[in-house]
Amino acid sequence: MLESILSYGLAVGAVYALIGITYNVMFSASRVFSFTAGMLGMLGGVLGALFIAKMGMPAIVGFVLVLACGAVLGLVTEVLTVRPVLKSIEQHLYVLSTLAFALMVQQLTAVEWGTEAQPFPRLIPIGPGWLDQQFWLPMLACAVTIVGLELLYRKTLIGRAFLACAEDSYAARALGLPETQLRMASFALAGVIGTLAGFTGAEMLLAFFGNQSILNFYGFVPVALGGMGSNRGAVVGGLALGLFQQAANFLVGGIFAAVAVFVVFIIVLLLRPEGLAGASAARRV
Amino acid sequence: MTDTAAPAQPARALSLARIEGALPWIALGLVGLLLPLLDDSYIGVIAQRAYIYWILSAGLNLVVGYAGQIAIGWVSMLTLGAYTTAALTAGTATPAWHPYLALVAGGAVGALAGVIVGLPALRLRTFYFAMTTLGFATIVTQVALAWKDVTGGGVGTPGPVFPWPFDPGWGFYYFCFILAALATWMTANLASSRFGRALVAIRDSEVAAEASGVAKSRLLVAVFLFAGALGGVAGGLFASLQSYITPDAFTFEMSVLFFIAILIGGRGSILGPALGTIVLTVLPEFAAPLVQWSTFLYAAMLLAIVLLVPGGIADLLDYKNRRPLEQHREIVPRPELLGRVLGARVASSAITLENIALHFGGVRAIDGLDLEIKSGEVHGLIGPNGSGKTTTLNVISGYYRPNTGLLELDGADLPFDQPQARAGYRIARTFQTPRLVGSASVLENVKIGGTVDGEGSFTESILALPRHHRDEKQIKQAAMQALAAVGLESLANVRADRLQHSELRFVEIARALMLRPAFLLLDEPAAGLSAEEIRRLGALIVAISREGTGVLLVEHHADLIFDICDRVTVLNLGKVLAAGTPAEIRAHREVVSAYLGA
Numbered sequence: 001m002l003e004s005i006l007s008y009g010l011a012v013g014a015v016y017a018l019i020g021i022t023y024n025v026m027f028s029a030s031r032v033f034s035f036t037a038g039m040l041g042m043l044g045g046v047l048g049a050l051f052i053a054k055m056g057m058p059a060i061v062g063f064v065l066v067l068a069c070g071a072v073l074g075l076v077t078e079v080l081t082v083r084p085v086l087k088s089i090e091q092h093l094y095v096l097s098t099l100a101f102a103l104m105v106q107q108l109t110a111v112e113w114g115t116e117a118q119p120f121p122r123l124i125p126i127g128p129g130w131l132d133q134q135f136w137l138p139m140l141a142c143a144v145t146i147v148g149l150e151l152l153y154r155k156t157l158i159g160r161a162f163l164a165c166a167e168d169s170y171a172a173r174a175l176g177l178p179e180t181q182l183r184m185a186s187f188a189l190a191g192v193i194g195t196l197a198g199f200t201g202a203e204m205l206l207a208f209f210g211n212q213s214i215l216n217f218y219g220f221v222p223v224a225l226g227g228m229g230s231n232r233g234a235v236v237g238g239l240a241l242g243l244f245q246q247a248a249n250f251l252v253g254g255i256f257a258a259v260a261v262f263v264v265f266i267i268v269l270l271l272r273p274e275g276l277a278g279a280s281a282a283r284r285v
Numbered sequence: 286m287t288d289t290a291a292p293a294q295p296a297r298a299l300s301l302a303r304i305e306g307a308l309p310w311i312a313l314g315l316v317g318l319l320l321p322l323l324d325d326s327y328i329g330v331i332a333q334r335a336y337i338y339w340i341l342s343a344g345l346n347l348v349v350g351y352a353g354q355i356a357i358g359w360v361s362m363l364t365l366g367a368y369t370t371a372a373l374t375a376g377t378a379t380p381a382w383h384p385y386l387a388l389v390a391g392g393a394v395g396a397l398a399g400v401i402v403g404l405p406a407l408r409l410r411t412f413y414f415a416m417t418t419l420g421f422a423t424i425v426t427q428v429a430l431a432w433k434d435v436t437g438g439g440v441g442t443p444g445p446v447f448p449w450p451f452d453p454g455w456g457f458y459y460f461c462f463i464l465a466a467l468a469t470w471m472t473a474n475l476a477s478s479r480f481g482r483a484l485v486a487i488r489d490s491e492v493a494a495e496a497s498g499v500a501k502s503r504l505l506v507a508v509f510l511f512a513g514a515l516g517g518v519a520g521g522l523f524a525s526l527q528s529y530i531t532p533d534a535f536t537f538e539m540s541v542l543f544f545i546a547i548l549i550g551g552r553g554s555i556l557g558p559a560l561g562t563i564v565l566t567v568l569p570e571f572a573a574p575l576v577q578w579s580t581f582l583y584a585a586m587l588l589a590i591v592l593l594v595p596g597g598i599a600d601l602l603d604y605k606n607r608r609p610l611e612q613h614r615e616i617v618p619r620p621e622l623l624g625r626v627l628g629a630r631v632a633s634s635a636i637t638l639e640n641i642a643l644h645f646g647g648v649r650a651i652d653g654l655d656l657e658i659k660s661g662e663v664h665g666l667i668g669p670n671g672s673g674k675t676t677t678l679n680v681i682s683g684y685y686r687p688n689t690g691l692l693e694l695d696g697a698d699l700p701f702d703q704p705q706a707r708a709g710y711r712i713a714r715t716f717q718t719p720r721l722v723g724s725a726s727v728l729e730n731v732k733i734g735g736t737v738d739g740e741g742s743f744t745e746s747i748l749a750l751p752r753h754h755r756d757e758k759q760i761k762q763a764a765m766q767a768l769a770a771v772g773l774e775s776l777a778n779v780r781a782d783r784l785q786h787s788e789l790r791f792v793e794i795a796r797a798l799m800l801r802p803a804f805l806l807l808d809e810p811a812a813g814l815s816a817e818e819i820r821r822l823g824a825l826i827v828a829i830s831r832e833g834t835g836v837l838l839v840e841h842h843a844d845l846i847f848d849i850c851d852r853v854t855v856l857n858l859g860k861v862l863a864a865g866t867p868a869e870i871r872a873h874r875e876v877v878s879a880y881l882g883a
Contacts, residue, residue: 033412084592092411095355096548096591099415103541103584111577213537217420224413254431258424265420269405269413 013242019219038216044198074191353488358422366520399513498708620828723782734799
């Protein structure tokens with residue numbers, strides 16, 4: 001039982017962490033929390049199953065195509081739902097515009113793909129136990145993503161430009177950084193990460209349109225725990241959430257797990273609104 | 286315009302507007318009352334669904350439309366109310382309850398859940414609250430699926446059947462109708478009360494709401510309780526209407542429907558969202574082939590509204606506020622009215638700052654400041670940009686907590702970090718950039734300043750009890766007087782966002798006067814005013830101080846400062862460079878070289 005709590009918990013946790021990172025990448029670029037994070041996760045699974053199982057593409061082609069779709073959706077999100085409302089960010093219209101767009105995509109999926117959860121093809125036939133793809137694939141994806149992002153942000157010029165924009169977009173623009181292009185690139189990157197999360201986690205979570213709202217919420221919990229914009233915080237928070245959820249599922253049942261996660265979420269928000277490892281304060285007057 | 290006619294005209298216009306505003310409600314009520322004459326049970330069911338949705342939306346409208354809190358998962362209140370009522374009536378968890386009692390319990394559970402979900406909204410960013418309501422909706426559905434003993438899990442559970450007089454059929458129809466009418470009446474009462482105005486102020490200008498003494502947390506908790514209760518009751522009725530409920534019946538998409546109804550209708554309106562709810566409930570009935578696309582269309586509508594008409598239909602229909610205003614308006618304050626506006630007040634004598642220091646990181650914004658503001662005096666605070674003038678004002682009005690130092694009112698400590706408590710001490714302020722509610726009328730904006738003076742409670746306002754009416758009458762009278770004193774009574778019913786910049790500054794002063802302030806802190810009130818307006822402003826400020834109010838005037842216009850101040854303090858780099866009478870300051874060598882110029 002311990003083994004299945006660990007394997008399943010860490011795998012689900014890695015998916016949550018990746019969705020959390022998706023939120024963060026978009027947030028850093030625009031100060032916008034976008035409800036499209038869960039949508040990307042849901043689509044990663046659905047599109048993967050569509051391309052590989054339904055249309056019979058080779059796994060690697062399907063995989064690349066899914067990520068490409070994610071990048072395009074990220075761009076559409078930026079152009080359609082974020083840029084028009086950035087001017088009046090204090091009105092928080094982005095909450096509604098991104099939610100509306102995510103819902104449209106979700107409903108399109110429900111109508112065209114169906115409302116039943118469908119299985120995701122097995123890509124690498126080894127197993128069982130820890131070798132099972134459904135466990136190690138999300139964890140690998142999470143590790144690759146976090147290492148890749150660290151390298152991007154710390155070692156490359158474009159990554160530093162991302163950071164500069166996240167830190168102070170006015171100053172970045174004054175330095176001549178192409179803020180709009182960088183924001184678009186961030187949203188495309190977020191699209192790739194979000195669909196990667198969905199793709200790698202889909203054998204476990206299935207290709208199901210309803211995953212959207214679940215991933216939206218459980219992917220945001222790590223962000224709240226780890227602090228906005230902190231990718232490492234999101235990974236720690238996501239893995240902890242996955243483990244906690246699975247342990248509670250096995251030991252005391254699903255009702256308690258769901259309620260407990262929610263209670264912890266609210267309490268953390270109230271006591272440490274800046275996350276368990278973060279600090280931020282804004283001047284208002 | 287003569288003096289006597291000026292205040293009377295807006296009043297008459299207002300009562301006309303009230304009758305005009307009631308007409309759509311009377312029409313809706315008549316249709317609702319007479320609908321059973323058609324004796325068509327299909328129409329009856331649709332109408333009942335519209336009533337039930339509206340009962341929930343009416344409460345949600347206060348949360349979303351008035352307070353501006355983005356509660357996207359409010360469907361969870363419907364779910365909770367439905368399951369509570371159904372389970373209690375069926376007796377799956379406890380001995381069976383009477384259906385009406387179970388409905389009340391559904392409301393109570395909804396109220397409780399409303400507060401729990403709302404807690405993060407009390408101190409956090411909007412997005413967190415949106416996310417909590419979404420998470421709560423997800424979790425309530427998960428629990429409904431998993432808790433099979435009580436909810437029947439995926440199979441579902443029968444809804445309650447209400448006995449006579451509201452038994453299924455037209456009896457139940459009237460039950461829903463009456464409750465919907467009640468919900469409308471109660472939310473309308475609240476919206477037009479000082480609590481409703483405070484909610485709008487929280488939405489559009491939170492800082493100004495605090496400065497006017499609006500206790501945000503307490504008010505929001507009360508609103509969440511009320512909106513949750515309405516949602517819970519709607520849920521109980523919904524369960525009865527459906528006659529059998531499963532978790533599938535409460536999709537997240539329903540939340541979107543409620544939300545869009547409010548946004549289409551327009552924020553800060555009640556009629557708009559009511560019509561929106563009716564339209565969105567009825568619409569799918571006419572478009573059967575589109576049913577599977579309905580949520581997609583709702584979402585597309587939401588996106589279109591947000592991007593194209595964020596003000597909603599109510600804004601588009603607001604023809605009155607498109608009539609052109611008089612072009613060359615003059616602000617003519619009437620300081621002689623100040624006596625009536627300010628009235629008899631608790632006598633305070635001085636606010637004292639002792640050795641106040643405040644650092645932002647490495648920047649010493651204020652560095653050991655002593656200052657005394659006395660009643661009946663105009664105290665000027667001048668200095669170059671970045672010398673700490675506005676920071677000082679923010680410390681006094683409770684927005685910043687200094688690192689060291691004492692802040693006292695008549696020898697007793699003034700608590701730091703509590704801007705919303707300043708109104709209770711009769712310390713009022715204005716802002717460098719006027720903080721007003723653009724979508725509300727000038728009069729409504731000024732009334733916000735009278736929030737702390739009401740005596741009636743939240744509940745009394747919901748039920749329109751006598752104290753509510755007395756408060757409203759008194760606040761309105763005071764607001765008209767304050768507007769007359771600053772010379773803006775002819776603009777009382779105009780939307781604030783149509784005013785000129787200089788007029789906004791005087792509106793802010795009128796709002797501050799509503800507090801009958803013992804101390805008034807003005808942050809660059811002359812910025813952007815013409816020379817003539819500055820002269821009138823100066824006379825008004827002097828007159829306010831002669832009524833016994835202590836005025837702190839942060840300004841860059843040296844002429845105004847030297848004309849009207851009794852004492853002047855000059856700041857430089859967070860320290861006092863000089864202090865004294867205007868004549869002394871004007872002769873001060875360092876001040877002249879550092880700030881005034883030769």
